[in-house]
Every structure is written in structure tokens, then in C-alpha cells.
Amino acid sequence: MAWVLSHLGDLWTLTLAHVGLSVPAIVLGFVVSVPLGYAASRSRIARAVLFTVGNILYTIPGLALLVLVPVALGIPILNPINVVIALAIYAIAIMVRSAADAFASVDADVRQSATAQGFSAVQRFWRVELPLAGPVLLAGIRVVSVSTIALATIGALVGIPSLGSFFTDAYQRAFPTEAVVGIVLVLVLAAVFDVLLTAVGRLLMPWNRRSSALGARVSAVAVPAHAGGR
Amino acid sequence: MLILDAISWILDPAHWDSVNYQAGIREELLAHLWVTLVSVVIVAAIALPVGLYIGHTGKGRRVAIAAANVVRAVPTFGLLSLLFILIGIGVGPGLLVFVLLGVPPLLAGAYAGLEAIDRQTIDAARAMGHTEWQILFRVELPLAAPLILGGLRSTVLQVIASVTLVSNFGINSLGDFILGGLASRDYVQVVAGSVLVTALALLVDALLALLERAAVPRGVSRGDGRTTARGRRVRTAPTGTPIAEGN
Numbered sequence: 001m002a003w004v005l006s007h008l009g010d011l012w013t014l015t016l017a018h019v020g021l022s023v024p025a026i027v028l029g030f031v032v033s034v035p036l037g038y039a040a041s042r043s044r045i046a047r048a049v050l051f052t053v054g055n056i057l058y059t060i061p062g063l064a065l066l067v068l069v070p071v072a073l074g075i076p077i078l079n080p081i082n083v084v085i086a087l088a089i090y091a092i093a094i095m096v097r098s099a100a101d102a103f104a105s106v107d108a109d110v111r112q113s114a115t116a117q118g119f120s121a122v123q124r125f126w127r128v129e130l131p132l133a134g135p136v137l138l139a140g141i142r143v144v145s146v147s148t149i150a151l152a153t154i155g156a157l158v159g160i161p162s163l164g165s166f167f168t169d170a171y172q173r174a175f176p177t178e179a180v181v182g183i184v185l186v187l188v189l190a191a192v193f194d195v196l197l198t199a200v201g202r203l204l205m206p207w208n209r210r211s212s213a214l215g216a217r218v219s220a221v222a223v224p225a226h227a228g229g230r
Numbered sequence: 231m232l233i234l235d236a237i238s239w240i241l242d243p244a245h246w247d248s249v250n251y252q253a254g255i256r257e258e259l260l261a262h263l264w265v266t267l268v269s270v271v272i273v274a275a276i277a278l279p280v281g282l283y284i285g286h287t288g289k290g291r292r293v294a295i296a297a298a299n300v301v302r303a304v305p306t307f308g309l310l311s312l313l314f315i316l317i318g319i320g321v322g323p324g325l326l327v328f329v330l331l332g333v334p335p336l337l338a339g340a341y342a343g344l345e346a347i348d349r350q351t352i353d354a355a356r357a358m359g360h361t362e363w364q365i366l367f368r369v370e371l372p373l374a375a376p377l378i379l380g381g382l383r384s385t386v387l388q389v390i391a392s393v394t395l396v397s398n399f400g401i402n403s404l405g406d407f408i409l410g411g412l413a414s415r416d417y418v419q420v421v422a423g424s425v426l427v428t429a430l431a432l433l434v435d436a437l438l439a440l441l442e443r444a445a446v447p448r449g450v451s452r453g454d455g456r457t458t459a460r461g462r463r464v465r466t467a468p469t470g471t472p473i474a475e476g477n
Contacts (some may be wrong), residue, residue, distance in 0.1 A: 059432055059435045060428045060431065061394050061428065062391055063394045063405060063424070064394065064408065064423070064424035064425075064428045067408055067420050067424045068421070068425075071233060077412075077417070077420075146299075146302055150306070151305075153305040153307045153308055154307050157307070157395070157398060157412075163305075164307055167305070167308045167311035170311055171314060171398070171399065174315050175315070176312055176315045176316055179308060179312035179315060180312060182308050182311075183305060186303070186308060190303045
């Protein structure tokens, strides 16, 4: 406890660094995955291609991807952008599946009704399909958020500061307290993000509020069938 | 090109043998596979019975999901650091962590595989006079085999990826090339190590995918859960796993 109090500055700085790596990756993952997932839900070919590529990328071990990204892009290995891109790649690999499931969960009758009412494809997407896909999208992004925050810690092995720096430092100094503090901070951060995402979901999808118990179930079920489906 | 240098580094026979306590590719690869195998065997011994129990009886599903969600949030690298500090050097702490993070995918595959089976099929087996054990082994297990193997595939990939991290704690694995190379600024070796781990993961994944495909019983259409008698769509099973730390 004394260590925590005397290192509040470090805790804060590294937490911010961690957030700085995770948030862009999560946002990027979401923004890229929604159109890709939509394409995957509408076309078999797109689905096959996207899921296959996603699976291959997802299979690459984290530490390896962290090193291969800068080599592929020709940027220095110590650039935090590498971690963001690597995390975003995993986020997309998971989220495209969720997004495809989300859009597939929109009832075909509803979609056709919208078309019959004169909605253009763009209007239908924004006003009908996206809102209706919302709950499953939310469940997917919650999974992505938790995983991304946990995964961001391995950046420390390559020398990019994050909450993972507590782990490398703790091991070098054989100081378990520091490792425990790091783990707790990661868990707390993941929980905070989860609460925030849920709150945003309620704000954007007030019609979904009543079924919060159902939402919890969906979040467990909507984990992409990474292994089963491919 | 760094990547080409890395590939010729891997193809250089001199790098396959261990020299002067400097482990070669062969030794690291075998160590990596060995730790993976031991972890996966322990995982299977735990997750299969429990998963089949949950899937067959429907009890404990909530607990399993909640536990999996917590495990997902735990940073593997952090847990490894903590246990290696507390327990000390040796493969023990690593195995503990790999088993912990390897259990949820296989567990989910097992109970989801059983849950995805049409209730009518199971009721029919029961009506024909099958005992519960016969239902489990002759009806549920064959029908659930693809999903169970899918779970196993996730587990194996998680473990292969995470084993890379134990190099930071003085245990041999292919991660040694990555971390050792970073320490000595030998980027060719770093990339070579990454290519090796990636190739291993992709190869094992492909093999398990073939196994998964081969496990589909004759007469059952694969995937999408569209095997039900009345053509109802059953929700695709939650065999998926999140990215875990080492992944």
C-alpha cells in the first residue's frame, strides 16, 4: 500500500499510456469492422474472404504480431503506433464476426419493409439495420474492449510503456506487489470501459433498456464463434 | 529486406543446433511444443468432463460463462510475472497460467457443442431406452465433436501464443529469439522468431481445422446449427474465445 501511495504518479501516467494504446485500437476496430461485417452479412464471398483473413490474422501470436507490424509497415519498432495497429488487427478479426452476426440478426422482413416504404439503401442502413444490429454490436465491442485492454500489456515486452510496464519491472525487481497492482489496474480499467460502453449503449439504444438481463446473455453468446464457425 | 534475411536465417542449418548454451531452433521448437502439449493435456483433463457435465445437465452454465469472462480480462503476462516472482523459476507457474487460460475455450466448446444438439434427437435416444451415459457417448459426443474440437483448437492456439511469453522468465520457447533479439538489437533474429511462432501457430491451426472437419458425423450438415428436425435455426454456439494475452 505504501508503494502505491508513493507511486501514484506512475500509476496515473502508465494508466493514461495504456488508455492511449487501447482506445484508438478499440475505436479503429469498431469503425473498420462495421462496414466489413455488413459486407460479410450480405455476400457469401465477402464473408468467406473476410473470415478467412480474420482467422489467419487472429492466429498470429501477439508478441510476433507486435514485431511483424513495424517490419511490414517500415516504422521503428519502438513506435507506440505498432501496438495500436496490432491491437486493432485483433479487434477487427474478432469484431468483423460480431458485426456480421449483428447484421444477420436483423429480420429480413423488417429490411424488406423498409425497402418497400421507400428507404434507399443508405437510409435503410443508418435508420433500420444499424440500430437493430446495435445490441449485438455492443456485445461484440464489449468483448473486444476487455481483450484489448488485457492484451495491450505485452507492449511492455517490446519496450512500449503501458500498465504492462509494471509487470516487467516487478519481475526484474522480484517485487510481487507491483505485479498485483498492475493486474488490478488492468481489471479495473476493463471494468470501467465495460460500464462506459454499456452506458453509451443505453443512451443510444433506449428501446433496449428493458432487456438488460437478455443483454448479459447476448454478451456471452455473441462472442464470435472463432473456432466453431471456421 | 528484413523479412527475407529472417527467412534465410531460419533456413540456415547452423541456427537449428544448440551451440554453447545458445539454444537453437530445434531445441526452442521442441520446448515450445512440449509446454503446449502438457498444458493442453491438463486442460483437456479438466475442461472436457466439466464441459460435458454442463452441456448434458444444463447446470452451471452461468458460472462457467462468468468465470470465462473474468479470465478474459486477466492479463496473462501480468499473471505470469506475478507467479514467476512468487513461485520462482521453473515451468510450473507457466503451466498454471496456460491451464487457467486454456480451459475456457475448450469448456465452452464442450457445453456449447452439447447444447447445440436438437432436443428431439436426445429425447428420441432416451425414448429408445438409451441410458444417460449412452446418450452422452453415442449421441451427444459424436454430434458435438466438431464444436468440441473447435474449442480445442482455440485452446491450443491460445497456449501456443502465450508460451512465447515465458521466454521473459527464463524458460525456453520460440519467444527466446524475439526477446533475445530485441535485447541484442538483432532484428533479423527477432523477425525470424516471429515468423517461426506464426508459422507454428498457422500450421497447428490448419491441422486442427482438418481434424475438426473430419469429425463431422456422416449425414450431419456442418455448421450454422441448421441440423434440427423442424428446420429451426439454432443460435450458433458460443465457442469463440477472445484474444488472450499471448495471442
